[in-house]
Amino acid sequence: MPVDLKYMLNPKSVAIIGASKNPEKVGHIILQNYINSGYSGKLFAVNKDAESILGVKAYAHVGEIKEKLDLAVIAIPAPFVPAVLEECGRAGVKSTIVVTAGFEEIGQKELQEQIVSISEKYKMPMLGPNCLGVIDTRARTDTLFLPTYKLSKPGVGYVSFISQSGAVGSTILDLIAGEGFGLSKFISYGNAAYVDESDILEYLMNDEDTKVIIMYLEGIKNGKKFIEVAKKVTKKKPVVVLKGGRTSVGQQATLSHTASLAGDYQVYEGVFKQFGFTIANDLNELLYYAKVLVSEPAPSGNRVGIITNGGGAGVITTDSVGFVKTLKLAELSKKSQEILRKKMPPLVNIRIPLDLAGDAGGDRYETAVSVLKDDENVDMIIVIALFQTPGADSSVVAKLVHFKADITKPMIVISIGAEYTQVHNKMMEESGLPVYDSPLAAVNSLAELFKYYSYKNQK
């Protein structure tokens, strides 16, 4: 039976055990984050020495709370966790998140086994220990105990993110906050003592608000269980995975980090490839690939059409297509060539990459995209818009966003630059147009999109 994580992610009632008046304590920050994020369920604090904390009524014991609790977030020192879990079990709490560290990762194996067996006894799913917990942007749930001023919070979206590492988790969350696509759920699972990466994958596989899953992991707890889920999940939605410990030196490093038996990466890579996972090799690739996979439809083939307002950027992007063996440069159909020859100024060379020249504004982009979107020889479109050029301004953005509304082919944008450019990129991203700051990353992302749908659609 799959583990149901809905009580953790979307609880109607939550107790913060270890809530504190001291603003430096984890239990204080978690309670504060629940309040700040606009959580609308019932919130309780558990603390022996306070009547209320941050305006939330406090109880000495979880058992004293009359309300049925969907979730207890536990932020007390490790040795006290077993007793509190017992209390939670007896009180009928439906799930727990143990953020406390100090278990198997520092050799306290027995203490960890103890909290697992209590959780099992009460059939009470536990996330952690030694984790950051969860964010659910729709449910406005946030158990992260990081100072909010250090970390920008992502908007609501359809990408869910699983991280074994807390710091990688918070870094990527911070980056997602700057992306247009937003976040659905974030789950940091730490030691995976009860709920593990396979449970989370399986839950997100069936989650309607998750269209793409990205994950950072160092080890897999149960290989057979993982493979069972892996077989199913990518048939439903893409999973982008970054594995820590892909080299022998990296594997040794995982040992002292999460005590993961990272194992031979060739085995992992084999499994990932066999089951259509999208493999990232750096943190930024998690975002690059998520971006294209969450917004773009399945391509009809691998031929890439390129539109540009800068010749050099067109050349560099074409080179990138040439490097990526999965893709091909599109050739314009005779019909497209005729239309473009009629409509474009004479200095525009009618071929791919289609260089609209530095004085191109929205109108010339409109003509180009309208032709490429109907050309049967073009499966995917890359639009390069360099906003340093004399002609490019927000009219280009307006036309591209307009097309994005009903185009049935993948279409992504490359736009690189500082302030003036960033303003335009933000407009496009927020309108669902994926924008890339690197030609190579853009092309690699289309290649991953093509590979994913080739896997998904094979018999």
Place this chain on the structure above:
Amino acid sequence: MPVDLKYMLNPKSVAIIGASKNPEKVGHIILQNYINSGYSGKLFAVNKDAESILGVKAYAHVGEIKEKLDLAVIAIPAPFVPAVLEECGRAGVKSTIVVTAGFEEIGQKELQEQIVSISEKYKMPMLGPNCLGVIDTRARTDTLFLPTYKLSKPGVGYVSFISQSGAVGSTILDLIAGEGFGLSKFISYGNAAYVDESDILEYLMNDEDTKVIIMYLEGIKNGKKFIEVAKKVTKKKPVVVLKGGRTSVGQQATLSHTASLAGDYQVYEGVFKQFGFTIANDLNELLYYAKVLVSEPAPSGNRVGIITNGGGAGVITTDSVGFVKTLKLAELSKKSQEILRKKMPPLVNIRIPLDLAGDAGGDRYETAVSVLKDDENVDMIIVIALFQTPGADSSVVAKLVHFKADITKPMIVISIGAEYTQVHNKMMEESGLPVYDSPLAAVNSLAELFKYYSYKNQK
């Protein structure tokens, strides 16, 4: 005899031929840019129909200007350029920049030959035609005819940038504006009719304010001449090169862009490698490699020490070292291990990557760097600082900047995140600490640093 570009880059007197009162005209924007950038030499406008433009006295003909002119910037329609060049030659103008397009790149080969032969007749070096011209941040020279609001301007630095393509040039300039290292000179040479890439390389090779050269090129005009310069330049300073047309599809694209015979990239690559050029494969790599090469000293070897406050980021960076065959992970000396064991909290595992844990602040970084900088087993240092963690704040920046002042090993920083992080990254960059937003890019950059000095120091 090398072509002397000093009259173009640092002219004491300039005439803008084609200066205009119409703010949309190129000649207006160039004059405006000279005024805005604080140019302190003598400035003249040449325009038949005006007495003065933007407060600058205008003349009908360049010959009427009594002052000796170091430079004439020519921004008039192509058919009129030969006659004006003749006037310049007769008036003893020392150099010209022809920004006007409409020559060989659109098939007007004869017109281009005409302006070359006039320039040769008067021994008057000409940059262009069909180029953006030059920026010299120290001389406050700026001939770019792009609207200034679209393009952030780089600060003063020691990286010089040569670009065949105008749009790639302006995009990269815009990006350099966001980097701490700044710009020395930018030279966009367009059709390379007189002054070509080899002339520019040779000039910058001897330029004291240039420590690193980055270049985008699609073709080379004279292979033999290029090889002569290539042999010499990298023995003096690093050259990072991005070549457009590295694949067969990319080569075809260069034909319609700069009419370059891009030729077989294997030949280019062979030359670049033989002469110790640093090869970039994407626009952002030009900046990544320039950043490390301009600020870091020669490493004593290839062993990389890693300090981190996030285990996962340490693992990913270690993996990147594992992937790059040129580098090795450093192993701490016995002495370093002893010192660290004494000074670090017990939960810190004494090995590389050295994980200081999420509560590490400036003091723990100080201890770590002070040990690694004296460890003979460590040739280069990567410091990972994730500012989302509870412990990291500007105390980390303060300590790192302090060490940077006298450390003799390469030391670079990986710091990834949104607003709070960016503020800290800016502080570090402006203090000369190279900051990377990607573990893989950081490691690749150290590998390129190591490779460059291995080449330079070989007999």
